[in-house]
Amino acid sequence: MPPSFDNKVALITGAGSGIGRATAIKLASLGASLALCDINYDNLESTKKQCGSVPTLLEDVDVSSKQEVEQFIKKTLEKYSHIDHVFNCAGVNPTSIPLEETTDEYWDKLVNTNLKGVFNVTRGVIPHLKSGSSVVNVSSISGIRGSAQQAVYCTTKFGLIGFSKCMALELGPRGIRTNVVAPGYIDTPTNAGIVKGGEAVTRMINGNALGRLGTAEEVADVVVFLFGEESRYMNGAVLEIDGGIKMSSTTAK
Template identity: 30%
Template sequence: MEQRFEGRTVVVTGASSGIGVGIARRFAAEGANVVLAARRKDHLDVLAAELGADRTLAVATDVTSQDAMQEMTQAAVDRFGTLDVLVSNAGMGLGRVFEEMTLRDWRLVMNTNLDSCFFGAQAALPHLKQSRGSIVQIASASGLGGDRMLTAYNAAKGAVVNLTRGLAFDLGPFGVRVNTVAPSLTLDEEDAGRPDAAGLIERFDQRRALTGFSTPADIAAAVTFLASPDARFITGTVLPVDGGITAGSGQPNLF
């Protein structure tokens, strides 16, 4: 595999499962030093052992805490001497009927999906200015349209999308690029093997141009492209990796 990130340092939040694991693996395969950040240190340690301890740092991190994100970022720079890419991947959904949603529910979704991006960007920025690096945020197809019972998630991911655009202008003068990847249904091998997976995929297939589902490796390919020199003149963009679900009008099949 091409070594586009040889000698560069990449932070991946939400790196303990799913898309975060796929992103970390892809950056490591392309030569990067990878900093794994998430709450579940035991999961991070397993991944770090797989990727190689000499080029990997696992840091137990509460992404909803500004202090924790600052500490994690400093640990990354202390270990590897630089920070070139921040991937703000940490996130969560919460299905609720709107009138039953509590303030605690709302704040949990906003803190995890949106505040974590703000905290990460502020912590990383001094170092990204020096390296003229980039930020890639993980939004969602749910940030580009509405869903039933996902009001808070729609609002948070929609804010991530526009945070990307605003940051692109604020950070562009420093040579720092900011982009977003917007996945839809993404399943790893374990998820795809669940008994209910086939029915879920079929429901999505009714709304998408392509059948099937994306994998963490598919999302990682888009992320590494946007973070790489191949995308040197791309900033402020939102790249859906969703099988075409956001290309549709939302209407049912009429013929």
């Protein structure tokens, strides 16, 4: 019997496409009420249509902005009065750039979204989470092993794992769990390899033992598992969703 998320509220960042959208749709099918944000409001509206009739709040939010995040959380509480689960999925995927050619602007863009964004959301929701609540953050296989010419992206994803493990220790005594998913080669619209197409996609397909790309829905299944009772003793875990990755420099997620 599938888990039920009736009367549960899930806050999801980066819900306009890919893994964030797939997770919203999955949770909606299980009865959750949703608070969804993204920088692209049109994409959010498309996500909402695919979530059916469940209560849904949509908000245009840049997670790197403390003010916008706090306003989103405030509106979520005004609509639902509580928050049960948080999925920090908003992020910027990498561009391969040698470090000596990396600009301050590129550093700021990735760090402010991928790392500071998770900090902003997590800090903002903590006062409103109760025992039984949970947080799932999206890292990457690039947060576990380095990739040449992706130093900034890897820094954010390694850092996110460290941040999450600290939150697991800090919030665990309050009954609030924090876990991480680390996707590999996933077929999402923002995956740099998918955008390039051709040989880049072939390299990704051949880059894992299953010989195919993963889907956003397969990642969403793991996120929902981490929110559910079946994972109630998992805290500070990092789950690699990569099909059995091989050593490769191909872009992940």
